[in-house]
Structure formats: structure tokens, C-alpha cells
Amino acid sequence: MAQKKLLLIDGNSVAFRAFYALYRQLDRFTSPDGLHTNAIFTFKNMLDAIMKQTKPTNVLVAFDAGKVTFRTKMYQDYKGGRQKTPSELSEQLPVIRELLKDLGIKSYELKNYEADDIIGTLSKMGEDAGYTVDVVTGDRDLTQLASDRTTVLITKNGVGDTEAYTPEHMKEVNGVTPTEFIDMKALMGDNSDNYPGVTKVGPKTASRLIQKYGSVEKLYEHVDEMKKSKLKENLINDKDKAFLAKKLATIDRDSPVEVTLADTKLQDPNIEDLRNLYERLGFKKFLAEVGASATNSNKQEIEKYEYLELTKENIVELDNINEKEVTFYLAMLGDNYHLAPLEGFSLKVGNKIYVSKDVVLLQENPLRQMLEDKNIKKNVFDIKRTYVGLNRLDIKAEGLDYDMLLASYLVNNENNSNDLGEVAHLYDDYSVKTDLEVYGKGKKQAVPEDGE
Template sequence: MANQKLLLIDGNSVAFRAFYALYRQLENFRNPEGLHTNAIYTFKNMLDVVLNNVQPDHVLVAFDAGKTTFRNKMYADYKGGRQKTPGELSEQLPYVQELLHDLGISTYELENYEADDIIGTFAKIGEKNGFDVTVVTGDKDLTQLASEHTTVMVTKSGVMNLESYTPEHMKEVNGVTPTEFIDMKALMGDNSDNYPGVTKVGPKKASQLIQEYGSVENLYDHIDDMKASKLKENLLNDKDKALLGKKLATINCDTPVTIGIDDIKRRPVDYQKLRRFYEKMNFRKFLSELTPDGDSSKNETSQDSHVKMEYTELTKNNLAKITVNEGDEVIFYLGMLGPNYHLAEFVGFAFKISKQIFLSRDVTLLQDAKLKQILENKKISKDVFDLKRTTVGLNRLGIHAHGIEYDMLLASYLINNENNSDDMAEVCRMYGNDTVRSDLDVYGKGKSEKIPTDDDVLYNHLATKVEAIETLKETLLAKLKEHEQDDLFASIEIPVARVLAIMEINGIKVQADTLTELQDEFAVELKKMEKQIYDEAGEEFNINSPKQLGHILFEKMGLKPIKKTKTGYSTSVDVLNQLKDENPIIGQILSYRQIAKIQSTYVNGLLDVIQKDGRVHTRYLQTLTATGRLSSVDPNLQNIPTRTEEGKQIRKAFVPSEPDGYIFSCDYSQIELRVLAQVSGDEQMQEAFRTGYDIHAHTAMKIFHLKSTDDVTPLMRRRAKAVNFGIVYGISDYGLSKNLNISRKQAKEFIDNYFEQYPQIREYMDKAVKFAREKGYAETIMHRRRYLPDIHAKNYNVRSFAERTAINSPIQGSAADIIKIAMINMQKKLNDLHLKTKMVVQVHDELIFDVPKDEIETIKKIVPEVMQSAVTLDIPLVADSGYGHNWFDAK
């Protein structure tokens, strides 16, 4: 019988490697709350590879418990030379542990010891219990654990390229055994751990000495036999350092751990928690890999333990049973399969009126005059789960919903915006109601999604939903009132949901012909680029195949590989960016990929989603982000490229409804910095905005100690801009150094100078953190709250992220509130003036309008006025506008 397998992972070192594997893409890896996620994402990829290869029965990921260990008592400067861990990495470590727990993997840390010592201890425990042990680390120190039953896998570059160390491989690579490697380290020292070793003794000489003498102690026992030399002199002078180095380098394999081998047995994955984790991190790739068969969801449509509901099935013959008077309250639910309610198949509907539930599969019944009148009557108040989804769905049936005053999903979102699930079952469970089954349980997901054929199953599901909307309404409204969010709910979120529904229904016209022309142009350009790449490579190959590209670059052309994946050489954007100065082919491949992505994602992607009316109808996610910002999906119109010339061309396809009409664009100028000036009350920054200074040039003048903005160079302005926006997001010296390609020391000087020139911003930050500690939440100028349960966390990294969130949430959230107010006021203005102009797209701080030719002069005047007067601040809001016969020209 084969031995059981134990996998031990050095959590800190692997997370460190994971972070730097994608550090160049740091700003692209944030979740909707602003948490950096590059280390978490890469750690998960590495973990999948290792788990698949090792197939362990027991797994433990060890972490360092703190900065000081027993080694610091031996040598005060142990690890003293290391730079402070970037905050962008520190904030991710608690979430790496959360991910591991959801995956059924144990983690452990031990005060006064390093992760290495925990791993060493469990490696020996595993060996004694007959396990085959695999250690995964980014630190070669752990190779001393290699033995007949323990293999140590060390990341060579990135985290995917692992080199396996066995005693035989240790001898081949270092010339010494795993145990002798400790002595070798003692002589050569360790720059990373900051202990010196013997002067002028490097790896080669240290290996030779240990091969000859076997150990440090034996070397010194026979040192008198050595001929006089500078080496002997250095060995004698540094004897204490060598002996200390051995103690520091030796992993303690007998630590006082409080768990045993049985405690780290691999547990089943908690798919429900894992799904929520992936959603929170915005890991769509990992979410897509969770199939109904592979998670804890049950797709069978049989009844379970949930309560059996009483209801009346509606038909054309019994609609008279429903009676509603003006002033009555109606609970309504419209069921649709899948998230995209613009196209989703209808499931059925349910009403609850005067304690009776009426429902049907046949949604065409809603078009009957009796039911349609109920839904369209403004004086009959309706409660729903999701106002926007319901309004758009009814519009597809020719019903123009009015009178929806309560939205359960929006209420729940405002109360706790950290949990942004749109599954009613999960929302209900948050408030102690478990009567509603998850849609995933009842309908399934993806290709397996279907409406139950059993009427009892479907009708019970619909009935529990309308019942829950009514049952929990009082609880949710009371919570909103308690949190002083009832006005935010009624005056901003509900009205803006109505506006968004109108915008989604309107859609924006997209010319397929323009996209087809771009498709042809890009195809020609890609062919031309392919030829250039082939000429440079000396042969034709599949550029889109990482395996073939890796062969060309790293085997045929001899470029040095930076990291490997489980299938071969990595040819990721990050890797290619590091190699682009090595050979012209790298730049050509990067350009090729960029245009290919624009072609597939935006040109082909948009062609696929143009609907029969010649428009695309995006969905705005109102309950996704904790800051209140809106997101756009199916398609994502907020992500149309603007940085490259090829990307900008996509906007030419977005056109007005009428041939001679216009696309009008208006966006806030530097709204987040204006909000920062407002909430901080910083006089210097406010004065800059009042006098109309270029704020980035003004900041550059301040932090570079110049006399005038005339002395500011373009480079200075660019750096000041990075500081300005970085401060909003709580950037660290590490993050700024990477953004500007400067040293951390220089980045720290920039940040220090910034706070010296804008002292009230620093005061604001301190006050924001203090407020959050006292109240438990951060608050926007419109009283939108973001609760911060981790603001008092004992874990420094968790607490630090909460503090950073306390600082930037009022800024980002207030900017989101302002644009929402502007949208509400703008739609009202269009209605009041009976204009045909339609608001069609929102891109964070920008609003896009479809304007008939004869209304353009009116729109040019009223849109900036409405946007600039959305709220009254101590400094002016500025909105810049433009228009043209397509979106490209409007900018």
C-alpha cells in the first residue's frame, strides 16, 4: 500500500513570490472594494498545480506569526536589512488564509517561530508516521529538509516554475548533502536573513570547505592543520560569526506545535464560502470553474425541507380573483432564468395581495388589462426584490411599470454592502429567513439551467419569494432607519434604479458596419504583424499558442526564461514586458496581442451583443461595489479602450438614433480630488480649485518646491498626478515607486512632501480612521455608509486595509453619490422639458446622451448646469462636455 502524502507550504514566501509574479499588473488586480488581489490570484493558480501534482492526503500552509523570533534573541539584526513588506501584499495575506480555509486546507502560525520551523517540525512528524512529504517554498533554506521521504520544491522564478530538491539533487547542485547545506550557509552567510558569515567566503568556497571537512565544527577542529593564508585568517577572525550563522540557519524541527498530523487532514471544500470568496475578489475565471456538479449546490428540483406554501394558480378564467384598490400594497416577483434579464427566459410570476398569493408560469397573463393596470398604476405601491430587473423584464412584455417604491435587494445592499449577493435565498438568510431556496438549487446553472417541469416545485419557489419580500420588509426598513440610510434609499438608490432601467431599455445604437470595417482593418494589420513576427522568428508558428511561442522564444531564439507554468514556459504579458528590450520580436508580439484582444473582446464581442433593434443594452450592477460606484456588464461599456488609438476607434461605432443626431458626452473634471479637497477642508487644494489652477501642476509645484507652475516639467506633472490619485486610493511608497519606476525612498519623499504641502489632507486621514474606529463605518457626504468590521482587527494587515478603506471610501463613495444625483436630476429635467434626448450610458464620472439635431443647443446648456449643481460644495464642480456624430467625436 502506497504511503499517504503530506504537503507543507511556506505561506509567506510563496505569497511573496506570487505577489511579485504579477506586481507589474498590480493596479489591474483589485476587487470592487479596492483590495489588491494579484498575490491571492497567483497563489491560487500555484496551489492548483501543486495539489494536482502531489494529490496530498494532508496539507498545511505555515505562516510567520510576527517579525521577531527566537533567532532575534541570538542575533538582534536577524533579517534586519529587509525592506518593509509592501502594504499591497500585506493586505492580501489574511485573504490567502481565508481562501485556504474555504478550500479545506489548514493554516498555522506559532509565536516566536518562523514558518520554516513549523514546516520542519511537521516534515519530521510526517516522516515518522510513514508519509511521503512534499515541501513547497520560495526559500532555499528549506532544502536542508530534503531526505529519502521529503522532497523540497523551490520556486525558481514566479511561482509556477518549481525545482525539486532531493538529497541527490542537493549534492549535484551544491556539492553537499541537505544537512551539510546548513554548514555551507553558516560559512557564506545570508544577505536576505542579514547574517554575515565568514569574510570573502562565497557559495563555491563554502561548498569546497564543507565537502572537505563535513561541518563547521570539524573545520575549526582541524583549522590548525590548514596552511597560513588569507582564508585561514578570515576563518579564525570570523569563527563566532560562522558558529552563530549555523544556529541561525538551522531549522528547528522540534517546535512546540499545538496541533497534530490528524488536524491537518485535507477537508472537503466549502463551495458555498468559496463561491462568495471568488465573488468578493471578482475572480471570474475561478467562478466559471465552479460547476453545479462540482460544488455543494443541488440541481434536483424535488421539494426539500422548506415550508410548503399556499397559493392560487392564475389562468385567463380566474383573473377576477385579484382585486386591488388604490392605496393597497402589492408584492410582486417576476422570475427569469440567468443574470441577463434583457434576454433571459421568463420563469413565471407571483403576486401577494391581501395575504393571498397568486401566481402562474404564463407571463403573458400580465399583459391582460387587469394585471397590466395594477403594474402600471402609479398610485398602487409595489414591493419587489429587484426594481431594475423587474422593470426591464416587464418592459419586454410591453408593460411600463410604475409605483415600485421598495426594492429588497437595494435595502439589503445599503445595510451591508460587503455582502453583494443578488441571490434572494442568501439575502434572506442574512436576516434569519431560510424559507427561500437558491435559484441555483432550483434552476441549475449555465447549460444545465432549466425551468422545473413540476408545478409544485416552481410555484412553491415563487411563492416563498413574494412571502419573504413582505416578511422581511419591516426588518430591513427598520435597519435603514437605524443606520440613518432611509433617505439615501428613498432619495438616491430607488430613483437611480428607475433611471438605470430607462437607460438600459433605451440602449445605445451601434453600427455593425463600422465594427465590420474595423474587423477587416485589424485583420489586415494582424496579418502584417504575423509576417513580421514570422520573419523575426525564422519560421511560421501559432502565435496564440503559449507552448509554440515558448519554444520559439526560449529554445530556438535562446531568450532566458523568466518562469514556467505546468504546461511549459510562461509567455504572459508580465514576462514579455520584462523581455521587451532583449529582442524586437517581443514588442511585435505585445502589439499583436493588444490588437488581437481589441479585435476579439470589443469588435467581435460587440457584434455578438447587438440586438434586433440595432442597439446594445448593457446591465448596470447597482449592488456590486461597497463604494456605491456602478459597474456595467453584458457588454461592459465602461471598459471601452481609451489608451490606444486602435482601442479608441471602437467608439466610432456608437452613434445616435437619428442619422443627423449627436452623441453628447459630459464628464466631471477631477471629481475625486475635488471631493478630497471638500472632505479634508485643505485650504491649499481648495484654493487651487477655486482659482482654476491645473491641480496636477499645482501639486507638482508644491512637492518639488518650485516658485511657479511655469517651472513644472511634463515629467514632474505626471509624477504629481500619480501622487494625487494615489493618495485617494491610499497608495504606499512601494505602489508609487512601481507606478513611476522610481525607488521606494524617492516615492516616500514624494508622499512626505505632499503631506507637508497639504497638511489638512493628512489630518483628514487621521480623523477618518478615528471616526471609523469609533463608529464602525466610513461615511460619504450623502451619508452612504460602508461598515468596517475589521477596523479593530487584531491582525495588523486586516486592520490596515480597513483603515485605508476608511480613508478612501468617503472620497470614492461621495463621487459615486454625486453622479447618481446628477443622473436623477438629469432624467427629471429631460422629462420636465419633454425632450426626446435620451441618457444612454454612464461611465463612472461621464454621462452619454443620444441627442436629436434640434435639441443639441439645449443639451449643451442644461447638461453641464445640472451636473455642476448636483450638490453644493465649498469648491466648484466642473463638468466638461463635447459632442459629435459618434462617441469618438464626442470626446
């Protein structure tokens, strides 16, 4: 039986980060009818990265229902110092909810409660039901939920860059357990949420005190025993602030949510609704994902070719071809084409496109003859890269003619890339994936096992 995996996403936090990730390109990201789309676009990219990383069976995206919550009733200035949400982001939030619905992902908000409380309650429900839980947020307050079954992933720079908070990592970073982190917040307060703690008590002092006493309550049981100091004086004077801050910092894990774990089960996406949404927003990249090319002419261009896997058995098909112009691509994993592994190739001859992962076939005739024949023009992505790559196979390429990378540079030398997919995207063809999408990056960079 597959492991049950619950993914809980702080919708407001991720949307906020998505909005500012492309804030400088705000005017560029607009739909045909004038809606800003930078947050929607980046939210989808972040969501894809998160889903790929966590592989959940159940997903819920929690949103704040409004500014008035049980915490503002407790402390009127709670979150009072925050700037108003930019209108350019506010107008995108309903569309993000629409996107989630079309993707088969449940979203939810609860009056008088924050997204944190929904996530805290659902994570507890998931733990009790035997789920492994991942929480994604930019808010470190949620690290108090970390446990043996729950990992809190704090978003950092980049689309899929997160820092995983487990109980062990909490100890490394803050010196306290996830539960004790609430007490730490009670002593130091929270500038972001605009509530005070004890005067002159910062993270280091708060951590040291909680490591020694275990909780705010136990600290105040022994405060009279402390040596006379300014710290002791501040602790005594601000006792009420400390206990109020603890209440404000504590996530309600028993909030009256009306969703069940069954409601969070990941559903199949509604492809037709997604296609309509992407067309409305002008998202050509995502249209390609649901099988709709950027333009009808693109689609017709793709469909007119026959795709074949080239093997030792059928390579003889190329013997009787009299084409004077072919298109060739040599795939490498890495930027240094002098050393990067050769991972495969593709060859377009007439209306047939041959593909293979076996680069040794290139040394076999009639392929070698074709590549070394100066009378047959070869269209390639990067002449220099292709020439060097083939030379490593002891193939002396001739007739290398059209260079797409060079042509792209001549058209626009300020917005160029050595990635075939990225260059295609510059000209609104999203049917070609980027190297990052295919191979990943860093230590996880690899050729996909999927033959596609």
C-alpha cells in the same frame, strides 16, 4: 491502502512570489470594494498547480507569526535589511488564510518561530509516521530538509514551475548533503537573512571546506593544521560568527507546534463559502470552478442546451435537421493546425450540442453533407484552422461564416489569443477552460483521460 502524502507550503514565500508575479497589474486586480487581489488570485493558481503536481492527502500552509523570533533574540539584526512588506500585499494575507480555510486546507503560525521551523517540525513528524513529504517554497534554506522521504520544491518562473531538491540534487548543485548545507551557510553567511559568515568566504569555498572536513565543528578542530593564508586568518578571526551563523541557519525541527498530522488532513472545500468569497473578490474564473457562472444570463444560456455524445448509432439523428445555421468546433492538440492531432469535435444544432472524440464520424453522412453544404452557415472559432483541419479529413468545408477569433481581433487587436478559452475569458466567460487547463503544456501535454 493509498500512500500518505504530506504537502507543506511556505505561505509567506509563495504569497510574496504571487504578489510580484502580477505586480505590474496591481491596479487591474482589485475587488469591487477596493481590496488589491493580485496575490490572492495568483496564490490560488499556484496552489492549484502544486496540488495537481503533488496529489497530497494532507496539507499545511505555514506562515510567519511576526518579525520577533528566537533568532532575533539571538542576533538582533537577523533579517534586518529586508524592506517592509508592501501594504498592498499585507492586506491580502488574511484573505489568503480565509481562502485556504474555505478550500479545506489547514494554515498555521507559531509565535517566536518562523514558517521554516513549522515546516521542519511537521516534515520530521511526517517522515516518522511514514508519510512522503513535499515542501514548497522559494527559500533555499529549506533545502536542508531534503531526505529520502522529503523533497523540497523550489518555486521558479511560472505558476507551477518548481525545481525538486532531493539529497542527490543537493550534491549536484552544492556539492554537499542537505545537512552539510547548514554548515556551508555557517561559513558563507546569508545576505537575505542579514547575518554574516566568515569574511571573504563564498559558496564555492564554503562547499569545498565542508566537503573536506564534513562540518564547521570538524573544520575548526583542524584549522591550526591549515597552511598559513588569508583564508585561515579569516576563519580564526570569525570563528564566533561561523558558529552563530550555523545556529541561525539551522531549522528547528522540534518547535512546539500545536498541530498534529491529523489536523493537516485535506478536507472537502466549503463550496458556499468559496462562492461568497469569489463573488466578494470579483473572481469570475474561480466562480466558474464552483459552478457559478460569470453572470446569470451565462448560466441560463448554458442550461438551455442538451448535451449528447455523438456515435455511429445516433448520427442518424442529424438526417432530418433543417437548421440553416449551426456552430462547429474542431479540437486539435497543438498550434500547428497543418500537423496537430485532431482530438474531437462539437456541433451545436438548435438546442442540442453533440460532442465526440471520434473525428472519423465527420466523414460520415449526414455530417459530411452538412459541413460541405454552402447553404448552411457554420459559426466557428477560427475559419482558417477549421478549413485546414477538415481538409485533412478530405472534407471540403463550405458555408464557414462567423469567425470568433477574427471578431475578437477586430474588437481588440492588442489583447488577443488563438486559444478559445482565453478569448472567452477576455469577455468574462470563465465557463470555457483554456487549452492549458485542459491539456497541460510541454512534455506533459495530453488529452485528459477524464471523459468530461
